[in-house]
Amino acid sequence: MTDSARYTSVAVALHWAIAVLIVGNIAGGLFMHNLPNESSIKYDLYQLHKSFGLSILALTFARLGWRIGHKAPPLPAATPDWRRIGARAVHWAFYGLMLIIPLSGWAMVSVSPLDIPTYFFGVIPVPHLPFLGGVADRAGAEDLFAEVHEYLAFGLLGLLVLHVGAALKHHYADKDGVLRSMLVAGRREWTGLAGIFAALGLGAVVYAIAPMPGAAGAAGDAAAQGAGSASAGNGAGAPLWRVDDEASRLGFTGTQQGRAFDGSFGEFSADIRFDPDILDASRISVAVSPRSATTGDATRDSTIPGSEWFAVREHPTATFVSEDIRRTADGAYEARGVLTIKDYAKDIALGFTLDIDGEEAVAEGGVTLVRTDFGLGLDDSWLNAEGVGLEVRVDFRIEASRAP
């Protein structure tokens, strides 16, 4: 094949790098979207998805720039007009989607009321798109951009099927050199491709090892791990209790503008190993999804997961782990342990009463917390007299049965 019938080495390297990244980002996007909010890897996957997506955007600009300056090799002379037009339409639709999909993703995170920052591979802060700063209905705009992003990504997948089908037809049925004109043929294409992947791979490695802004501190990590691996380690000597989710409740009460309100967390799980006769081997670990908090007030409920309060995207789970349970009176106990909310880990003592009747048990108790100890609502607007009271009472009633 002559050089004029081939794409340039830069075009070939950019084509295959972008192709791999698009397939990866569609698969990664679907995977991360479907992970439960409690997943410990969800936040990292979102950051990586955004970093790879922005790389696709940058490479697409490079590719368009190169394409404008360098003509594509002509299709074989015998190609009918409808196929020429079809090929051209698919190629330009690709360029359009490769720009609009990452831009709609960027727009989505820019308007999101959760206000999650983006760090390109954990290192370079990426600002929100400036012209979207004045949007009034941020949640509505986020939904709209999310739909555009999702549907166009599926559209891109459809085009990919057409495009691959056409390339294979050229190769196997028509036996012309169209597919070969875009294949990696020489050292120059390999070097270009290897360079792009090495740079992005390095970015992913930096992301994996760099201390993340907003990542939980050592104490928080330890506590979270404790909650995650509650069935391992000590405590194995005490019986396991299974919590009846339907009958149990984790609630809270606070004040806003001087008026009391109450609410509850719809999603929490508790791993309880408890025996009143072997308290040394007893332990409790609780994982709560702050995103599931409801208070009966839509405005307040939409604020709770946001960056000013629980920042649930970075910190989907709050945990309490106690391995120090003491009897304080007949049927009354105190569990001392670490409560971790976001980056804030603090020792607390949770008082509770316990009534064990055969295989069934009911525990009731609570603790009063100072919300600012856990970085909740630190902005002046929340701290003044009109804001939210500093003390929040957390109460629970757990019904559990002894695991067989």
Ligand code: HEM
């Ligand atoms: C060509 C590049 C990209 C492709 C092919 C792509 C593809 C996808 C796909 C398939 C999903 C899952 C959709 C769903 O199931 O709801 C997704 C979700 C998402 N993408 Fe992208 N994406 C790209 C670039 C970006 C960029 C540059 C950003 C931000 C800077 C971004 C931000 C997001 C976010 C935040 C979600 C999650 C939406 C949700 O969970 O509701 N994406 N993406």
